[in-house]
Structures are given as C-alpha cells and as structure tokens.
Amino acid sequence: MAKDKIMIVGGYGAVGRVIATRLAEKFPGQVIVAGRNYDKANELSQATQGKVLPLALDVFNAHNTPEVLDGVSLVVMCLDQPDTRFVEMCLRNGVDYVDVTATYDFIVQVEALAEVAKAGGSTAVLSVGLAPGMTNLLARYAQSQFDDLQRLDIYALLGLGEVHGEAAVRWTVENLNATFTVQENGETRQVKSFEDGKQTVFPGKLGKRTAYRFDFSDQHVLPRTLGVNSVSMRLAFDSALATHLMAFYKKIGLFGLLRYRWAQDALVKLLMSFHFGSEIYVIQVDALGRVNGQIQEHSFAVTGEREARGTGLVVAEVATRLMTDDLPPGVFHIEQLFAPLSLINALENDDLQFHQSANRGVVSA
Numbered sequence: 001m002a003k004d005k006i007m008i009v010g011g012y013g014a015v016g017r018v019i020a021t022r023l024a025e026k027f028p029g030q031v032i033v034a035g036r037n038y039d040k041a042n043e044l045s046q047a048t049q050g051k052v053l054p055l056a057l058d059v060f061n062a063h064n065t066p067e068v069l070d071g072v073s074l075v076v077m078c079l080d081q082p083d084t085r086f087v088e089m090c091l092r093n094g095v096d097y098v099d100v101t102a103t104y105d106f107i108v109q110v111e112a113l114a115e116v117a118k119a120g121g122s123t124a125v126l127s128v129g130l131a132p133g134m135t136n137l138l139a140r141y142a143q144s145q146f147d148d149l150q151r152l153d154i155y156a157l158l159g160l161g162e163v164h165g166e167a168a169v170r171w172t173v174e175n176l177n178a179t180f181t182v183q184e185n186g187e188t189r190q191v192k193s194f195e196d197g198k199q200t201v202f203p204g205k206l207g208k209r210t211a212y213r214f215d216f217s218d219q220h221v222l223p224r225t226l227g228v229n230s231v232s233m234r235l236a237f238d239s240a241l242a243t244h245l246m247a248f249y250k251k252i253g254l255f256g257l258l259r260y261r262w263a264q265d266a267l268v269k270l271l272m273s274f275h276f277g278s279e280i281y282v283i284q285v286d287a288l289g290r291v292n293g294q295i296q297e298h299s300f301a302v303t304g305e306r307e308a309r310g311t312g313l314v315v316a317e318v319a320t321r322l323m324t325d326d327l328p329p330g331v332f333h334i335e336q337l338f339a340p341l342s343l344i345n346a347l348e349n350d351d352l353q354f355h356q357s358a359n360r361g362v363v364s365a
C-alpha cells in the first residue's frame, strides 16, 4: 500500500479543519480527518467534495492498533493527549508527526522519544502553530539580528470576538491559575499566570498594552534551543478592559475556584458563548541585546485575523514541508528545522503580516 496519507487527529476541530482544507488542496484524496464523531468527519469530507477522507478514531485508545497507521506518512495532532503512547507508535512505525500542543510537560515527554524517532526513521516537529510556533520562529529571527541576544519578551494578543475551539479554551482555563518557572538571567524563577503585567507596543492601532504571564511552552523551550538566558511569555486580549479584569480576578483569588472541575466547565461554557471584540491576533517578540557593542531593543510581530486560522496555516505549511522535503529523523522544535523568514514569507499571501521595528515604535516591514 502506498504510504502517502496525512492523518489529522482532531481534524474537524477549529484548528484541524483549517489544516485539513488547506492540505486537501495540495494533497487531494490523501488527507484523513479523524475524531471520535464519524458524522462530523464525514460532514467535512462532503464539504470538501471528498478531498478529505473521514475516520472515526479515539486516539486515547488507539496505541495498540498500529493498523490505523497503514498507508499513513504523517500524523498531525490537534488535541492535548494524556500520554505519549500514540506518538511512540507513530515514531516506531516510520510515521512523521506534528503536534500543536502548548503544554510543556507533554513536549518534554515527546522530546525523550528522539532515539525512537531516529531508529524508526521518523521526523517529529513540536512547537507548531502561533504560540508556540510563530513565537519560536520570531525568536530565532530576532536572534539573527543581534551579535549577542540577551533577553526575549514574547506576547500573544488574542481577539475575544473569535469563536475559539473548545480544546483551546479549556487549555487556557486550565492554565489560568498555574504557577510555573521561567528563566531569568540564567536562573529559574517562579511566576504565576495573569500576574506580573508588562507593557509593550503592539503594531498599528493597538498601541501600548499590558500583558500578563501565561504558561505557553515556548518560554521553556527557547532558552534551550536558542541558548538565551531570559525568556518570558505574556498574554493579552484585544479588549484592554477584559485583560485587566482577568488580572483583577486573579488578584482577588477568584481563579482559585478553578481547582474544581465544575468551575472549569462553567467558565469554558461561558467563554465559548461570549464573543465581543475583534478576531485579530498579534504574536510579538521584543528582543534586547547587543549590536556593534551597543544595547538595542527590537520588536518583531506577526498579525492576522482569527487565531485558529493562523495556527492552522502554520501547521499546514510545516506538514507540506514534511511531505515534500527530505528532513532528518528525530524530534525537533519548529525553529530547529525551518528558516523563519522562508516559513513566514510563504504565509504572507494569507493575510498574515510581518512587522519589525528597531528600538520600539513598531512599523510594518
């Protein structure tokens, strides 16, 4: 059997369907959308005139059935998994693997499968999407603009007008009350979600905004992949009021309730039914370092509409390269395999805009 299929797990979800429809244009008849609900997979198949193929699959119970991978060249994972058993099955069976997760603990577990991937001849790419993903690429590009990069402050600004997928909303809610460690001047320091606000200047009309700590995986990965001593990651919403309200709720201890599952479920439901504001997203990296002996600060950003779409476009581009290019076996982060500008430029026709500025005051490139 020809091994030419791309299986997108979570393929009819908010991110997965963007990837599926994009890849279906390039690889018609080779894209499988998998999820637990066959009818939803079939609906997407019909909407693409059969260019994507439907599959009922519960990936949490598929690790003992390698036959589901028959004919599959690449798996794209669009959901958070409780363990790496399915990933390991892919890598052992010579199937390439892409994961959109922003959960660092899981990423570390997949990194530990590097030898399995090499032995199986598989390439796994982690940190794929916008945050992580585009953040990692902008960080690597930023580093190339300095003689000595000393600090990276990463920001994601998300529009509250967008209908986000349930898995993405749940991940955000689960992390609202997180305590985690970050690298600062080479030392580890404990920080908490939605505390320690910092101002930056976002491109265009957004201007100066405050963003708060959040536990995206990129800030843990980049000190290792780029060798930078200080990396932070903060989140803001298009509504400054909503951003400040979240910080206020955190301050008065309201998010303590999120240790209860019912409170998480209620907040997920509320956020899923509540849309006001725009659909904009901004992914930005502020970098500080030395150029020609002088300390300088530069900003690099990517802006676009609809975060799920932006995420899916990055993933589809990475998946395309895995299908067409000769890449080494092993486990990699996006910035370790791809030149940042080649990937960003490939997406600029899709309303995704790249901005850079020297010493603040962001201007479009």
Ligand SMILES: NC(=O)c1ccc[n+]([C@@H]2O[C@H](COP(=O)([O-])OP(=O)(O)OC[C@H]3O[C@@H](n4cnc5c(N)ncnc54)[C@H](OP(=O)(O)O)[C@@H]3O)[C@@H](O)[C@H]2O)c1
Residues within 6 Å of the ligand: 009, 010, 011, 012, 013, 014, 015, 016, 034, 035, 036, 037, 040, 057, 058, 059, 060, 078, 079, 080, 100, 101, 102, 127, 128, 129, 130, 131, 132, 133, 164, 165, 166, 167, 168, 169, 171, 307, 308, 311
């Ligand atoms: N890197 C980034 O920039 C970035 C950005 C956004 C989101 N994300 C991540 O992307 C993931 C997907 O987000 P989303 O917004 O697309 O969420 P979503 O719309 O809820 O999609 C998740 C999909 O996974 C499927 N699924 C859930 N459990 C499954 C299982 N056991 N077996 C097979 N399929 C299963 C769901 O369908 P059924 O329930 O019907 O099975 C659904 O189609 C999340 O993990 C999120 O954190 C990453």
